[in-house]
Amino acid sequence: MSPLAKLVEAALFASARPLTVEELVTLDPQAGAAAVRAALVELRNAFATGDHGVELIEIAQGWQFLTQREYAEAIDRAQFALRPRRLSPAALETLAIIAYRQPVGRSEVDEIRGVDSGAVIDKLAERGLVEVVTRGEGLGRPLLYGTTPQFLEILGLKDLDELPRLEELSVALRPPAPAEPE
Amino acid sequence: MTALPPTAQDQAGFVVELEQFSGPLDLLLHLIREDEVDITDLPIAKIADQFLAVINELRLNQAADYLEMAARLLRIKAQMLLPRHVGDDEWEDPRAELVRRVLEYQQIRELVEWLGAAAARRAEQFGRGFSPEPPTVPPAPLVIDLNDLLAAAERVIALIPEPVLHRVVPRPLDVEGATARIEALLAERAALGWGDVVGERPTIVDVLSAFIALLELAKRGALRVHQEGPFAPIQIRRESPREAR
Numbered sequence: 001m002s003p004l005a006k007l008v009e010a011a012l013f014a015s016a017r018p019l020t021v022e023e024l025v026t027l028d029p030q031a032g033a034a035a036v037r038a039a040l041v042e043l044r045n046a047f048a049t050g051d052h053g054v055e056l057i058e059i060a061q062g063w064q065f066l067t068q069r070e071y072a073e074a075i076d077r078a079q080f081a082l083r084p085r086r087l088s089p090a091a092l093e094t095l096a097i098i099a100y101r102q103p104v105g106r107s108e109v110d111e112i113r114g115v116d117s118g119a120v121i122d123k124l125a126e127r128g129l130v131e132v133v134t135r136g137e138g139l140g141r142p143l144l145y146g147t148t149p150q151f152l153e154i155l156g157l158k159d160l161d162e163l164p165r166l167e168e169l170s171v172a173l174r175p176p177a178p179a180e181p182e
Numbered sequence: 183m184t185a186l187p188p189t190a191q192d193q194a195g196f197v198v199e200l201e202q203f204s205g206p207l208d209l210l211l212h213l214i215r216e217d218e219v220d221i222t223d224l225p226i227a228k229i230a231d232q233f234l235a236v237i238n239e240l241r242l243n244q245a246a247d248y249l250e251m252a253a254r255l256l257r258i259k260a261q262m263l264l265p266r267h268v269g270d271d272e273w274e275d276p277r278a279e280l281v282r283r284v285l286e287y288q289q290i291r292e293l294v295e296w297l298g299a300a301a302a303r304r305a306e307q308f309g310r311g312f313s314p315e316p317p318t319v320p321p322a323p324l325v326i327d328l329n330d331l332l333a334a335a336e337r338v339i340a341l342i343p344e345p346v347l348h349r350v351v352p353r354p355l356d357v358e359g360a361t362a363r364i365e366a367l368l369a370e371r372a373a374l375g376w377g378d379v380v381g382e383r384p385t386i387v388d389v390l391s392a393f394i395a396l397l398e399l400a401k402r403g404a405l406r407v408h409q410e411g412p413f414a415p416i417q418i419r420r421e422s423p424r425e426a427r
Binding site for chain 1: 291293294
């Protein structure tokens with residue numbers, strides 16, 4: 001492996017969160033973004049050989065080492081790490097609306113869901129999945145929310161473009177199929 | 183303080199979020215799917231009845247969001263019953279707005295499935311330095327001493343603003359007194375000015391009493407009131423009393 005790839009590997013190992021290319025460039029300003037990107041690809045390939053328990057993943061607009069899926073059960077059982085708590089349907093509904101309508105105010109979320117969503121939004125903000133991005137026009141200049149990099153991280157997404165496009169969703173009402181292939 | 187027994191609490195408790203349905207739209211969508219009806223041609227009467235039955239059964243009929251939807255459904259049901267002309271272009275389907283919302287909500291539900299699946303898949307991998315979220319600890323039992331409680335109550339009471347009261351007191355007009363004074367003045371002089379009638383520094387009651395007395399005397403024909411123009415001085419002149427009374 002190239003010296004730069006090893007430097008990037010060390011930095012990613014040391015970090016508890018995904019690091020972006022811009023952040024990695026600061027390791028060696030002379031290298032430049034293109035070289036860092038090449039190093040990341042080199043590193044990913046090196047770990048993709050099947051000889052490792054971790055892999056390099058592009059996530060939340062950055063890069064991160066994650067354990068291979070096949071070891072999740074064992075690690076979970078041994079309680080070396082715990083799986084994150086699952087989000088409730090109400091939380092997922094609210095996240096979906098905020099992700100697609102951002103920046104969006106609370107009243108719009110309430111209207112689409114048909115229920116008061118203030119408490120759910122507060123909880124999502126507390127978990128760092130959404131944040132106030134701006135204030136809207138109009139009465140009281142309402143707080144407008146958007147999603148955070150943390151949101152991409154818990155979903156394993158590179159960026160928001162990886163969310164399904166609304167046109168791809170079937171809007172036609174489907175009768176409840178016994179086993180819906182998703 | 184003693185806690186309510188759990189059964190009473192269950193009955194008195196306000197339903198905020200139910201495991202089964204995440205809101206009235208979710209329940210509505212569930213009913214539509216169960217009946218396998220065409221969402222764009224919603225059998226509103228049937229759906230409204232089912233909706234009411236379910237919220238009664240699940241004791242959701244205390245939750246405002248569900249009640250609001252129930253009211254909406256009943257209103258649409260009523261609007262559908264109104265007679266309309268055949269081929270009336272002006273007629274707007276009262277269900278349109280609801281159908282739009284249900285379709286929109288259905289889209290959200292599809293996204294929820296997608297997001298849930300993505301999150302579940304992501305949860306199969308662990309990153310470095312993963313720290314689990316802190317467990318939610320129930321709040322510590324409330325310890326409070328009587329003095330603190332009383333002091334707090336006093337603070338709250340002190341914050342209550344003194345209500346602003348307008349006292350309405352009867353201030354009877356003294357029309358009779360004013361009438362007597364004017365008559366006495368007219369007995370001495372044939373003509374008076376407004377200032378002579380009300381006297382110096384009149385109160386509002388004096389002015390009103392004098393004015394009513396003047397009008398009354400003028401009506402009786404005891405005097406004549408004359409004013410050149412608006413805001414001009416008022417002149418009062420004695421009139422020989424008429425006999426016909």
